[in-house]
Amino acid sequence: MKKEKRETISKQLRWKCFSAVSSASGLASASFSCCGRFGIAAYRRYSSGSGYPNISLSSPLPGIPKPVFASVDGQEKYETKITTLENGLKVASQNKFGQFCTVGVLVNSGSRHETKYPSGIAHFLEKLAFSSTAQYGSKDEILLTLEKHGGICDCQTSRDTTMYAVSAEVKGLDTVVSLLSDAVLQPRLLDEEIEMTRMAVRFELEDLNMRPDPEPLLTEMIHAAAYRGNTVGLPRFCPGDNVDKIDKKVLHNYLRSYYCPERMVLAGVGIEHEQLVECARKHLLDVRPVWGESTPTNVDLSVAQYTGISIYFPDECLTQKEYFVSLSQEDDFIPFAVLNMMMGGGGSFSAGGPGKGMFTRLYLNVLNRHHWMYNATSYHHSYEDSGLLCIHASADPRQVREMVEIITREFIQMAGTAGEMELERAKTQLKSMLMMNLESRPVIFEDVGRQVLSTGKRKLPHELCTLISNVTASDIKRVTTKMLRSKPAVAALGDLTELPSYEHIQAALSSKDGRLPRMYRLFR
């Protein structure tokens, strides 16, 4: 009896919800709004599943107090505040409303600093992050503690920075900072953890080689070609033979030299600056790291030496051929970013819809005219003392020569005068991409951290937008001419029998129109 009564009531509730919905939304929706489906699920006789309060999600839950919503007053012109502690550690924060915050430690250490060590330490450290530490017996404990505050943790290494980040509720700030200090300065690095990391690294290397998309491999190659054997040219992923060479002692040696307070920044987004500084004082000042005092004596301060050379990876099995040409650039980060936006490019199948760069030069001049090319994209990598502007192209192996010529011609044309409309479009797209990316809290956190780590200050988004607006066509011309004077770096992957020689490519890039020198062959 009771069960039937409950079911009738739940039926009535359901109809009430639907009539409320349909009257709010007009005439036609009533007949096909979710008809109460009184199928098997509702009529189970032996399970008590339907006995629970069943207020459909379409109507508000009764009994909860009415929430008071936040209101946004004016523009969010919060500033980034920076403080330097006594031991050299910088603390930077940007306030933002919301109940969640992202806090993390960025260290000026990456694969570029591994000259005197076996390559791959950065890769290992990334996988070992947030494992057992002095206070937390295992990764599980760390995750449990974080879950109490709805938090997640992550580590990312790149060529020049290592970033440990935690996103959690604002009330858990103290726990978060203590956890970060533990994870960065006092990891236990147990043998079994290192063994598991070795397995994970091997899997990742296998996965990289198996993937149809060659981009990560090519990025490695082009950096190795551009900066032969030094700093940024060192491999970012651990080379296969080094996987077994790296152990606790090697890691401690490295950490001793590079993980010192002067090379670190504690950044936070979504919290008050004073609170963050207080937590930093409590947990990061005068903490003795597990490897002993940090002695920054063996620090590699080398400046990236650009050496353009070529690196080829002939591989008969690949049907496509990938090709990267890049040139160095030093300052003038913003004009190069605008230039990169103007060149654009992507896959030949489709740009992805309006707004994704279908009017950029690589689409208009290259992909739309030569349908046999699979892909032509321009990339811009920038480090604190040097940078790369690359064009990546891929096509069938038999058309390598034409492809190379097209790319060299594009490079030469970069030094010509940019059209006014295309320049304006590139600037607007760059500004809007910047603003859209900075909507997300983790991105703001990374931006604050990286800027403070490299320059000690942070330029706010609207300042960057002004700088972008001030770029003129003559700026682009100036930076491109300077860039074209340096030697090119070439990386190629695939069936390379038809690839022109490096000297020819170099000659093409120094010529006026970008054409490859004519090759006369008696036997074709």
Next chain:
Amino acid sequence: APSICSTTPETRLTALDNGLRVASEETGHGTCTVGLWISAGSRYESEKNNGAGFFLEHMAFKGTKKHPQTALEQQVESMGAHLSAYTSREHTAYYMKTLSKDLPKAVELLSEVVQSSSLSEADIEQQRGVVLRELEEVEGNLQDVCLDLLHATAFQGTPLGHSVLGPSSNARSLTRQDLMDYINSHYKAPRIVLAAAGGVNHEELVGLAKTHFSGVSFEYEGDAVPVLSPCRFTGSEIRMRDDGLPLAHIAIAVEGASAASPDIVPLMVANSIIGSYDITYGGGKHLSSRLARLAVEENLCHSFQAFHSSYSDTGLLGIYFVTDKHHIDDMMHWMNLCTTVTESDVARGKNALKASLVGQLNGTTPICDDIGRHILNYGRRIPLAEWDARIDAVTPRMVRDVCSKYIYDKCPAVAGVGPVEQLPDYNRMRSAMYWLRF
């Protein structure tokens, strides 16, 4: 009673006279996302015009009566905006990400795309080739293939079994008239929501909506209102055996809860207890989900993911995993986990769920998408405070009871792609569904 001070702004909802709903959340960003969420999708299509919605999505940005294709594209590119669309089984969305000051232009372009798309014959022919090529490419993505097969078998014979892209025969034969019919029967004002998030002002948005969308009709021809017939779930299986593939992709699901059903909350908690796993996660033995720990210790699989797809009157609750051909049998023991749920598992699951609900809302586009979908599914935007309250009300006993309501002794739907020889016979899998012991 004390009021909850929320740290998110309110979502404001207004309805125009013709039934079109306008909703927005003002967050003060310099950018915004604005879009149209429409209650139309492959579920509303018949066998003959299956794929019309997807084709229409391709045609959408090929020009309108006022802006031919190049003009439309140049406008969008010069604004630095991104124009995108997606179609799913029950929803279609057209949205644009742009700087906040360009909101009026964005709404104008969107209104043209939806109401006066030119749909020229030449463009239709050209897009046929693109659609066929995309159908070919999708065949390579085995996760999508597996989940599509799952829907096709679970909802066989009903419109929910159709795949969103439609068969290639339809891609070859759809005409302009089919696409116009589709628009005229489904793009009606009460089924459309104009949603926006970011640096947008609600009054301004409503004004713009009145200017551009008052013309959207709310009446059907001949008063023939399309009725969504219920889609029955059929316990069944489908296997696409191919021993040449390196890994097997398998999905098992039972009928789940509908979108607005209150059972969704305990089911979401159960899913976050099982969680997801991928072999490239560095966590190893210390992942929080028990199944993940087992998967690592015994090297059971490459990845798995618990999912719940819900539609307006039904749903699919299940697990999808990728493994090599020798471990399929071992992975089948996930069902036991529903009975052995403990207090701490549930506490963890609830926290993880609350965190992920908030964490996903990072940026104007996810917020706008959330607003659009909530209004189509529930008629209102559920505030985070209410989600928190509903999640807090979940107890371990509730999780066990609700799970047994949907899983215990029910016929599953199974889809397998790849080297699936070891996948047990359907009858064995069906009988395993009542081995659960309390």
